[in-house]
Amino acid sequence: MYRKQGQNPISPENFEFPFSGKLSSDNRWVVLASLIPWAEFEDEYSDEFSIKMGAPAKPFRMALGALIIKEKLGISDRETVEQIKENPYLQYFIGMSSYSNETPFDGSMLVHFRERISVELVNQVNQQMVKKMLEATSSQESEKKTELSKKEGSTPKNRGKLILDATCAPGDISYPTDLELLNQVRKYTEKIIDFLYKQIKSQLEKKPRTYREVARKDYLQVAKKRRVSQKERSKAIKKQLQYIKRNFSHFEQLVLSGASLENLSNRQYKMLLIVAEVHRQQLWLYENKKQSIDDRIVSLTQPHIRPIVRGKAGKAVEFGAKLSASCFEGYIFLDHISWDNFNESGDLKSQVEAFKNFTGYYPESVHVDKIYRTRDNRAWCKERDILMSGPLLGRPPKNISKEKKKQALESERIRNYIEGKFGQAKRRFSLNRVMAKLSHTSQTAIAITFLVMNLSTHLSRFFCAFLCLFFKNRTFLQSQITENYTFAVSRQ
Known part of the structure; x- marks a missing residue:
């Protein structure tokens, strides 16, 4: 059930305190609350709920506001609720009309917020x-641009600089190895055997033998070594595969004896399917002596995560979601996200068209790295009078003028801006380690990171403009004081 909130937004002056006082209008949370279009997306969020059935759901501003607070402060779900409980500005930010000493919702609700948004x-x-x-x-600049576009014609010329790049958002998993994955699979199959045996314990004389202690010793004998040869690792993998195969044969015997897999919970049954798929993949890799396979599972708890080969220094392979983003005017946008690896050069056309839909005109230049500079992309940009950064195709000329070198360096400096944005997202915010466990909730958490980054960018610009105005007025006051002082001295 969902109850729509009033259309009139809450002003900081009308926020009620249990004691005398008012919210400051220049507080960062008050400023940020005025920038987010809460009411425009209330209907789209409320469509997921029933009008009559169920308990009333939390409003859209409270759900999205709580996720923004968590990402902005870099805290856990439970700590987010505690911070909201203690801070009146945070309560105003999520849409509460008065201060309350009670928690507005439980910490587990943030999981549901990520699922619904x-x-x-x-x-x-x-x-x-x-x-x-x-x-x-x-x-003022937009008014000048509209006047120029009216003078030039109905179709404005290309304006602005668009920066494109891709990165990976690693998930919260341990570094996967084949031997460790097989050990986890073996232990889970043993749990399933124990579960099935309890159902028909009175009908069987002996419990199926799993050799779990011997299997654990075989695993630790190799896992504890600092340096393991390929022969030893292959032998240990073979043993674990044999243990798992024996456990699967016990499944069949227990089911034929009267045990039922229907008694498994949905989570247990899902995990059983994942375990069977991991065993199939690892068996194929061992028998064919290969190192890679399509849709490879690297985590039992998060089977949607895939290895993303990036070729970066220090991290040749990352395990998480790959995403492509665009950046202009200092703001960054999430354009494409996928758990499978993809070639980001195929996103250039859609990203440029998205820029046109957003601004009304094509960019003057597109700043990208080498992988985007395909013949198809170059020809497409040339048709639309868009300059693409980087050298031209073919053999480079022997004598390059200083102006062209300067232009190439300037173009590369512009492209570095989005690299800095990715660094900010991974160092200051949570893009370097996505803590959400489900596929769709992880994507929502990544999108929230980009939204909060844009809020932080605007907030820093707002305070920079305020400081510039302050120092400008200060110098003016100082000049007036000195003039008055010299005038008084001359009178004396």
Whole structure:
């Protein structure tokens, strides 16, 4: 069940305290709350709920606001609830009309918030929010641009610089090895055998023998070594595969004896399917002496995670979601996210078209790295008078002028901006280790990171403008004081 909130937004002056006092209008949470279009996406969020059935759900502003607070402060779900309980500004940010000493919701509700708010909805909020920011910061420039476009014609010329790049958001898993995965599979099959045996314990004389102690010793004998040869590792993998195969044969015997897999919970049955698939993949890799396979599972608890080969220094392979992003005017947008590896050069056309839909014109230049500079992408950009960064195709000329070298360096400096944004997302925010466990909740958490980064960018610009205005007025006051002082001295 969902109850829509009032259309009139809550102002910081009307926020009620149990004691005398008012919220400060220049507080960062008050400023951020005024930038996010809460009411525009209330209907889209409420469509997932029934009007009559069920308990009333938390409003959209409370759900999205709590996720933004968690990402902005870099804290856990439970700590987020405690911070909201103690801070009146955070309570105003999530849409509460008065201060309360009680928690507005339980910490586990943030999991449901991530499930209900999709990555597409977060991206829409991000786009509308950035539009609002750009209108607030550059209203005069936009008026000049519209006047120029009217003089030139109905179709404005290309303007602005678009930066494109891709990165990986690693998940919260331990570094996967074949031997460790098989050991986890073996232990789970033993649990299933214990579960099935309890159902028909009175009918069987002896419990099926699993050799679990011997299997554990065989695993630890290799896992504890600092240096393991390929022969020893292959031999240990073979043993674990044989133990797992024996356990699967015990499954059949127990089921034929009267045990039923229907008594397994949904989570147990899902894990059993994952375990069977991991065993199939590892058996194929061992028999064919291969190192890779399609849709390889590297985590039993998060089977959607795939190895992403990036070729970066220090991290040749990352385990998480791959995403491509675009950046212009200092704001960054999430354009494509997938758990499977993909070639980011195929996203260039859709990203440029998204820029046109957002601004109304094509970019003047696109700054990308080498993988984007295909013949198809170059020809497509040339048709639309878009300059692509990087050298031209073919053999480079012998004598390059200083101007062209300077232009190439400047283009590369512009492209470095998005690399800095990725570094900010991974060092300051949670993109370097996504703690959500499900596939769709992880994507929502990644999209929230980009939204919070844009909020932080606008907030820093807001305070920089405030400081510039302050120091400008300060120098003016100092000049007035010195003039008055010299005038008084001359009178004397």
